[in-house]
Amino acid sequence: ETGVTQTPRHLVMGMTNKKSLKCEQHLGHNAMYWYKQSAKKPLELMFVYNFKEQTENNSVPSRFSPECPNSSHLFLHLHTLQPEDSALYLCASSSSGTKETQYFGPGTRLLVL
Amino acid sequence: GQQLNQSPQSMFIQEGEDVSMNCTSSSIFNTWLWYKQDPGEGPVLLIALYKAGELTSNGRLTAQFGITRKDSFLNISASIPSDVGIYFCAGPNAGGTSYGKLTFGQGTILTVHP
Numbered sequence: 001e002t003g004v005t006q007t008p009r010h011l012v013m014g015m016t017n018k019k020s021l022k023c024e025q026h027l028g029h030n031a032m033y034w035y036k037q038s039a040k041k042p043l044e045l046m047f048v049y050n051f052k053e054q055t056e057n058n059s060v061p062s063r064f065s066p067e068c069p070n071s072s073h074l075f076l077h078l079h080t081l082q083p084e085d086s087a088l089y090l091c092a093s094s095s096s097g098t099k100e101t102q103y104f105g106p107g108t109r110l111l112v113l
Numbered sequence: 114g115q116q117l118n119q120s121p122q123s124m125f126i127q128e129g130e131d132v133s134m135n136c137t138s139s140s141i142f143n144t145w146l147w148y149k150q151d152p153g154e155g156p157v158l159l160i161a162l163y164k165a166g167e168l169t170s171n172g173r174l175t176a177q178f179g180i181t182r183k184d185s186f187l188n189i190s191a192s193i194p195s196d197v198g199i200y201f202c203a204g205p206n207a208g209g210t211s212y213g214k215l216t217f218g219q220g221t222i223l224t225v226h227p
Contacts (some may be wrong), residue, residue, distance in 0.1 A: 004155075006155075016124065040218075042217045042218065042219050042220070043156075043201070043215075043217045045214055045215070048214070056214065090155050090156070091155075092155075099227060101144075101146060101161050102146075102158075102215060103158060104148075104155035104156045104157070105154075105155050106153075106154050106155045107154065108154045
């Protein structure tokens with residue numbers, strides 16, 4: 001397995017459900033990111049983790065809860081979501097340093113009913 | 114905050130034509146990144162530019178880091194149907210407290226007719 005992987009690729013959930021998105025990177029990077037991509041909008045950064053520590057929370061509602069147990073894995077726990085949270089959720093990783101080129105996973109397409 | 118203005122928003126071209134798109138900013142960037150996103154997939158890095166004036170190629174793709182450091186250009190020569198997708202420019206936010214924050218352009222949707 002190479003690059004950045006995400007599971008599941010597709011998810012349908014009701015507003016009362018609890019689910020988790022998983023991201024794994026095999027690039028030896030130490031920074032990981034969650035983005036939200038809605039139709040006709042630029043990518044929105046949600047969270048940044050650097051060496052397992054959260055360094056950025058871009059005013060994300062508490063119904064989204066990230067977890068980073070180690071530099072290779074990143075989770076996004078979801079609960080009591082709203083229909084407007086339906087979007088493509090992208091994970092990315094990068095190495096520390098000045099050249100912060102980020103590499104993206106394929107994304108999880110989320111539909112909240 | 115920093116914003117990137119990407120144009121055009123969409124392009125409809127014939128196979129074999131050349132394509133040009135650009136990205137401008139009101140503030141200086143030290144790095145410019147160009148990504149392509151296929152439908153249902155995550156963005157894939159095409160070209161990274163780290164120096165003002167730099168011109169870098171990746172196959173039929175060529176990107177340039179503007180001298181003013183406020184713009185960048187991506188050209189695709191002799192387009193083919195698989196070039197279809199959304200092209201994004203991006204750059205890291207300035208400032209020591211903004212680690213890992215990339216600003217993305219709105220994207221250019223490219224359609225290639227056979």
